[in-house]
Amino acid sequence: MLFELEAVLEFSNDVSGKKEIEELMESVNKELFKRGAPKGKEEEASKLKEWSTEGNKLKVRITSGRYVRAPDALLRLRSQLNLLGGKIKAGVRRVEIRRLEVKEVELGREPSEEVRVAFYVDRIDVKGDKADIKFSPSIPIDVIEAGGVDRIIELIIEKVERQAYEGKEEVKRLLWESKEKEVFFDKDPSAELEKMNWIRRTHSKGQFVYGRNFTSIVNAVKEILVEHLYKPLGFREMLFPKFEPWDVPKRSGHAKSIYPDAYYVMVPKVSNPKEWEEAMDYFRITGEIHKEGIMKKVEPVGILSYAQCPPFWQFLEGKVVREESLPIKIYDWSGPTYRNEAGGTQGIARVEEFHRAETLFIGSPAQVREIAKKVEDRLTFILDKLLELEIKKYSVVPWWMAQEGEKKMSDKEDEGIGTVDFEAYLPYKGERKRSEWLEIQNVSVIGEKYPKAFSVKSTGGELWSGCAGGSFERWICAFLSQKGFEKKNWPDEIGRRVKLEEEVKFA
Amino acid sequence: MLFELEAVLEFSNDVSGKKEIEELMESVNKELFKRGAPKGKEEEASKLKEWSTEGNKLKVRITSGRYVRAPDALLRLRSQLNLLGGKIKAGVRRVEIRRLEVKEVELGREPSEEVRVAFYVDRIDVKGDKADIKFSPSIPIDVIEAGGVDRIIELIIEKVERQAYEGKEEVKRLLWESKEKEVFFDKDPSAELEKMNWIRRTHSKGQFVYGRNFTSIVNAVKEILVEHLYKPLGFREMLFPKFEPWDVPKRSGHAKSIYPDAYYVMVPKVSNPKEWEEAMDYFRITGEIHKEGIMKKVEPVGILSYAQCPPFWQFLEGKVVREESLPIKIYDWSGPTYRNEAGGTQGIARVEEFHRAETLFIGSPAQVREIAKKVEDRLTFILDKLLELEIKKYSVVPWWMAQEGEKKMSDKEDEGIGTVDFEAYLPYKGERKRSEWLEIQNVSVIGEKYPKAFSVKSTGGELWSGCAGGSFERWICAFLSQKGFEKKNWPDEIGRRVKLEEEVKFA
Structure with missing residues (x-):
C-alpha cells in the first residue's frame, strides 16, 4: 500500500523564505514522520519528497507505506507549523488536498463486480486482488482528521468481501431438533384470523389491529415467559424507548446499513x-x-x-458499572418495533409493526455465556415441552452482523459468541423436510460489542452482553399453524390461560 | 353571501352557433340552476347572467346567493353540456375559472387580526363582520368538485372564530375535589428518580429509559386498573397500532391541526x-x-x-356492527405514543414518548353515557381511595376538539358529550390553592364523531363512543410527588404490588 499526497497549506501571512519553516521541513523525515512506526517498518513511514513556499502558501508532496500514512503526516506537519506561529507570525488557515492516491491496496480477493464509493473517491482501478484508489481533491480536511481515508480503504475492502457472500444461501448449522409433533391444522392461520375478525389489516403495509382473543393468546405467551423464563432466572422488567435518536443506531452500528429497512x-x-x-x-x-x-x-x-435492545444502552451509556450489580438481567415488552420489509409482508408471519419480548443480559464473559445457555434451555423447554411445538435450533449469522450487512458466521465462535435461531414448522407451507420453517426466536452472546459501542465499563473487568428476542406474532403464527383454533388440541399450559370470547360481529 | 363567477368551458371541437347549446343556456335559469333551492329561497339560486361562444370556447358569467351556489351551477352546466355530447359532437375538455368572488360572507364577528388562507385565495377584504373573498383563478376544478370553495369559506369563518379564543385562559369548570391528603414529599420526583438511577434521559428530548423499580410501579398501576376498573366493568385488552398511516389522522380530524405537535x-x-x-x-x-x-x-x-385510540378504529372501519356485540369495551397499553412538545418537556410530568392505558367504549348513546359514568367513578375511586391522591375533577374542552384547534366547550354538553379531566396536586409546585396541578387522566363521551369518521354503523341505530386515557408517567409523577419514595408512606394497595430492588450501581 503506497500513499501519494500533494497538498497546499495556506497561511494567514506570507511565509516565503522563513528559516523556521525550512528547519522544520528539513527535519521531518528524521523524526516527525517516523514517530510511531513499528520497529523494522520505518521504511514504510511517510517521507516529505518535495516542498516549496510561495507567498502565503506551502506546497508539499508526501509519500508513505502503511505506517504513519501520508494523510497523518500532513496533519502532524500542520500541528508543528502552527506551533511555530509566534515565530513566523502566521498560522495555517486552510489545507487543500491537490492529489491523494493510494496504490496497491490489498483487497483480499478479486472483486466480482465494480466497486464504488459514493463520497470523496474519484476512481478505483482494480488489478487482480489489488486496487489503486484516487481520492477527490475536494475531500475536506475534517474528514481526513476523523480518519476518513482509512475508513474509505476499509470500506472498499469490505465491499469486495461482501460481493463474495452476496446472493449466497443463508449460512446456518443445525444444532438440535425436537421430536415430530402431532399437527392439527393445515391452513395459513393469518387468513383464518382475518376471516374470524380476530385481527384486521390497517391502511398500512404489514400492520394489524389485534382483537381480544388474539391479545389473550399474546398475554398467555407473556405469562408463560414470566413464569418459566424470567422469574426462575431472576430477570426484571424495564421500559426501553421505542424511538431511537440517531446516537443509538450510530453507536449500535445499524447506521452502517439499516437504511432500506428502517422506519x-x-x-x-x-x-x-x-x-x-x-x-x-x-x-x-x-x-x-x-x-x-x-x-x-x-x-x-x-x-x-428495529432490534429493540439498542436504545436500552442509553441507560448505562458512559458509566462504569459496579461489579456487584452484575449480571444485569432484564426484559422489555413495552411497545412495538418496526421493519420496512422490502421483500413483502406475509400475514402475521412477516409484519412491519411487531411485538416482541426482548431479553437482555450483561455481565462478565462467563456470566453472559452461562445466562445465554440457561435462557436457551428455558426457551427450548417452553417451545418444545409447554407449547409442544415442532422446532429446530440452528447456529446462524449473528443478527447484529446481519443487520450491519454481514453474511458470515462470527469469527469468535470459539469464545461462545454467536446466535442460535429457533425455527418452527408451518404445516401450511408443505412437508416438514421440504418446506420453509419460520424463525420465531433467537438467543445470542454478543460479546463486548454493545458495552464498547456505548462506552460502558465494569469495575470487574471485561463486560459482555447477550440477548434473546422473538415476536409474539411469530410465536402465535407457529402455534396456530401447528395446533389450529380448536382449544381441545391446545396444550393445557396455554389453553388454561386463554379466554376466548365472541369477537365483534358484523352485519 | 353573493357569488360571482366567470369561467370558460373549453370543448374538444368548435361549438359556436350550436343551437343545442343555445337551447340549454336559455333554459338553465328556469330549471337546472334552481333545482334543490329551498322553497321561498329560489331567488338565492344561481343565475346565468351572460354567455357567449367563440370557436371551441364557451364563456359564462354566473351569480348566486347561498343556495345552488355559482360553483355548483357551473358543475351542473358542465354535466348537461357533456350530455349533449353526441348531438354537438364535442365534450368539455377543460374548465378554466376566470374570476370567482364571494361577497358579504358573514363572519359571525369582527376579526381581531388579518385572516389569510394559504391556498387558492388571492384576497380577503374585511368590512366589519363581513368579508369579500377573491379566489385565485388558478383554483383547480377538482378542488371545486371536492367542495373546496365551501370549505374555504368555512375555514375563514372558523379562523375568525378562533381569533376570539386565542390567548384566552383554558376553559374549565370544577366538578369535584377530593379531601386534602397528607403529603410526605416536597421535591420534584423526576430529579429524584434521575439521581437514584431509576430512570435515565436518552439522547432525545422528553424521553427516558425506565429502570426496574419505576417499571414495577408502572406494573402495579396496571394491575390496579385491571382489578378495579377493567375486570369489574368487563373490559377486554386489545393491541392498537402505534404507527398511524395518514388515513387515520385524516379521518380522526387530527390532520386539521396536529402538524406542529406530531412525530x-x-x-x-x-x-x-x-x-x-x-x-x-x-x-x-x-x-x-x-x-x-x-x-x-x-x-x-x-x-x-398521538391520542392512542384513533388507530383502533381501523378494526371496525366501514362495517356495520351487530347490536348484540354492543357495547364494545376494550383497553390497550401495547406501546408508547408521542407528542412534540413545543412548550418544552418537564421530567416525567411532560415527556414526548409516553405510556398510557387507553380505555375505549362503543355503543348506543345511552350505553356510552352509562359506561363513561362508571369508568369515571372507578377512576375516582382508584385515585382518591386506593392511591389516596389529592385530586380535582374538571369539565374541560374535549380533547378531540382541543386537538383540532378548538378552545371552547362542547356545544352538545346537554347530550352528555364532553371531557372530564382529573388533576393532581404536586406539592413541589407550591401551595395547593396557588400552584399548577397536573392533568393525569381524562374520561370522555365523544358522541358520534369516531363511528361517523370511520364509517362504522350499528344495526341498533345511533352509534357513539367514549374513551379514557392517562399516562403512567403522570400518574406516577403525581403519586411520588405526594407520597415520596418511602414505601411506609405508600397506601398498601400499591405498596404490596411494588418490588423495590437496588438499581444498577455506577462507580
Missing part, C-alpha cells in the same frame, strides 16, 4: 402553529395531506426501534 | 440497498448520518400515534 422519524423544525398554517389550510380545503409541505418543515431525528 | 414517520421510497449506498458510505466514512440524502429518499406515510 424514519421526523419532527418539526419549528413548532409554531403559524408555521404550519399552510398544511392545515391544505387539508381543510382539499381533504388531503400536504406531503411536500411537511417534508420541507421537518428534520430526521432517528428511527423507530 | 412524523417516513419510509424508503425504494428499498433496494443499492439505492442507499450513498447513506451507507457516508456513515462509514464520516461517522455521521447523511440526513439530506435520507430526506430525498423517503416519503411521509403518517404519524406516530
Whole structure:
C-alpha cells in the first residue's frame, strides 16, 4: 500500500523564505514522520519528497507505506507549523488536498463486480486482488482528521468481501431438533384470523389491529415467559424507548446499513402553529395531506426501534458499572418495533409493526455465556415441552452482523459468541423436510460489542452482553399453524390461560 | 353571501352557433340552476347572467346567493353540456375559472387580526363582520368538485372564530375535589428518580429509559386498573397500532391541526440497498448520518400515534356492527405514543414518548353515557381511595376538539358529550390553592364523531363512543410527588404490588 499526497497549506501571512519553516521541513523525515512506526517498518513511514513556499502558501508532496500514512503526516506537519506561529507570525488557515492516491491496496480477493464509493473517491482501478484508489481533491480536511481515508480503504475492502457472500444461501448449522409433533391444522392461520375478525389489516403495509382473543393468546405467551423464563432466572422488567435518536443506531452500528429497512422519524423544525398554517389550510380545503409541505418543515431525528435492545444502552451509556450489580438481567415488552420489509409482508408471519419480548443480559464473559445457555434451555423447554411445538435450533449469522450487512458466521465462535435461531414448522407451507420453517426466536452472546459501542465499563473487568428476542406474532403464527383454533388440541399450559370470547360481529 | 363567477368551458371541437347549446343556456335559469333551492329561497339560486361562444370556447358569467351556489351551477352546466355530447359532437375538455368572488360572507364577528388562507385565495377584504373573498383563478376544478370553495369559506369563518379564543385562559369548570391528603414529599420526583438511577434521559428530548423499580410501579398501576376498573366493568385488552398511516389522522380530524405537535414517520421510497449506498458510505466514512440524502429518499406515510385510540378504529372501519356485540369495551397499553412538545418537556410530568392505558367504549348513546359514568367513578375511586391522591375533577374542552384547534366547550354538553379531566396536586409546585396541578387522566363521551369518521354503523341505530386515557408517567409523577419514595408512606394497595430492588450501581 503506497500513499501519494500533494497538498497546499495556506497561511494567514506570507511565509516565503522563513528559516523556521525550512528547519522544520528539513527535519521531518528524521523524526516527525517516523514517530510511531513499528520497529523494522520505518521504511514504510511517510517521507516529505518535495516542498516549496510561495507567498502565503506551502506546497508539499508526501509519500508513505502503511505506517504513519501520508494523510497523518500532513496533519502532524500542520500541528508543528502552527506551533511555530509566534515565530513566523502566521498560522495555517486552510489545507487543500491537490492529489491523494493510494496504490496497491490489498483487497483480499478479486472483486466480482465494480466497486464504488459514493463520497470523496474519484476512481478505483482494480488489478487482480489489488486496487489503486484516487481520492477527490475536494475531500475536506475534517474528514481526513476523523480518519476518513482509512475508513474509505476499509470500506472498499469490505465491499469486495461482501460481493463474495452476496446472493449466497443463508449460512446456518443445525444444532438440535425436537421430536415430530402431532399437527392439527393445515391452513395459513393469518387468513383464518382475518376471516374470524380476530385481527384486521390497517391502511398500512404489514400492520394489524389485534382483537381480544388474539391479545389473550399474546398475554398467555407473556405469562408463560414470566413464569418459566424470567422469574426462575431472576430477570426484571424495564421500559426501553421505542424511538431511537440517531446516537443509538450510530453507536449500535445499524447506521452502517439499516437504511432500506428502517422506519424514519421526523419532527418539526419549528413548532409554531403559524408555521404550519399552510398544511392545515391544505387539508381543510382539499381533504388531503400536504406531503411536500411537511417534508420541507421537518428534520430526521432517528428511527423507530428495529432490534429493540439498542436504545436500552442509553441507560448505562458512559458509566462504569459496579461489579456487584452484575449480571444485569432484564426484559422489555413495552411497545412495538418496526421493519420496512422490502421483500413483502406475509400475514402475521412477516409484519412491519411487531411485538416482541426482548431479553437482555450483561455481565462478565462467563456470566453472559452461562445466562445465554440457561435462557436457551428455558426457551427450548417452553417451545418444545409447554407449547409442544415442532422446532429446530440452528447456529446462524449473528443478527447484529446481519443487520450491519454481514453474511458470515462470527469469527469468535470459539469464545461462545454467536446466535442460535429457533425455527418452527408451518404445516401450511408443505412437508416438514421440504418446506420453509419460520424463525420465531433467537438467543445470542454478543460479546463486548454493545458495552464498547456505548462506552460502558465494569469495575470487574471485561463486560459482555447477550440477548434473546422473538415476536409474539411469530410465536402465535407457529402455534396456530401447528395446533389450529380448536382449544381441545391446545396444550393445557396455554389453553388454561386463554379466554376466548365472541369477537365483534358484523352485519 | 353573493357569488360571482366567470369561467370558460373549453370543448374538444368548435361549438359556436350550436343551437343545442343555445337551447340549454336559455333554459338553465328556469330549471337546472334552481333545482334543490329551498322553497321561498329560489331567488338565492344561481343565475346565468351572460354567455357567449367563440370557436371551441364557451364563456359564462354566473351569480348566486347561498343556495345552488355559482360553483355548483357551473358543475351542473358542465354535466348537461357533456350530455349533449353526441348531438354537438364535442365534450368539455377543460374548465378554466376566470374570476370567482364571494361577497358579504358573514363572519359571525369582527376579526381581531388579518385572516389569510394559504391556498387558492388571492384576497380577503374585511368590512366589519363581513368579508369579500377573491379566489385565485388558478383554483383547480377538482378542488371545486371536492367542495373546496365551501370549505374555504368555512375555514375563514372558523379562523375568525378562533381569533376570539386565542390567548384566552383554558376553559374549565370544577366538578369535584377530593379531601386534602397528607403529603410526605416536597421535591420534584423526576430529579429524584434521575439521581437514584431509576430512570435515565436518552439522547432525545422528553424521553427516558425506565429502570426496574419505576417499571414495577408502572406494573402495579396496571394491575390496579385491571382489578378495579377493567375486570369489574368487563373490559377486554386489545393491541392498537402505534404507527398511524395518514388515513387515520385524516379521518380522526387530527390532520386539521396536529402538524406542529406530531412525530412524523417516513419510509424508503425504494428499498433496494443499492439505492442507499450513498447513506451507507457516508456513515462509514464520516461517522455521521447523511440526513439530506435520507430526506430525498423517503416519503411521509403518517404519524406516530398521538391520542392512542384513533388507530383502533381501523378494526371496525366501514362495517356495520351487530347490536348484540354492543357495547364494545376494550383497553390497550401495547406501546408508547408521542407528542412534540413545543412548550418544552418537564421530567416525567411532560415527556414526548409516553405510556398510557387507553380505555375505549362503543355503543348506543345511552350505553356510552352509562359506561363513561362508571369508568369515571372507578377512576375516582382508584385515585382518591386506593392511591389516596389529592385530586380535582374538571369539565374541560374535549380533547378531540382541543386537538383540532378548538378552545371552547362542547356545544352538545346537554347530550352528555364532553371531557372530564382529573388533576393532581404536586406539592413541589407550591401551595395547593396557588400552584399548577397536573392533568393525569381524562374520561370522555365523544358522541358520534369516531363511528361517523370511520364509517362504522350499528344495526341498533345511533352509534357513539367514549374513551379514557392517562399516562403512567403522570400518574406516577403525581403519586411520588405526594407520597415520596418511602414505601411506609405508600397506601398498601400499591405498596404490596411494588418490588423495590437496588438499581444498577455506577462507580
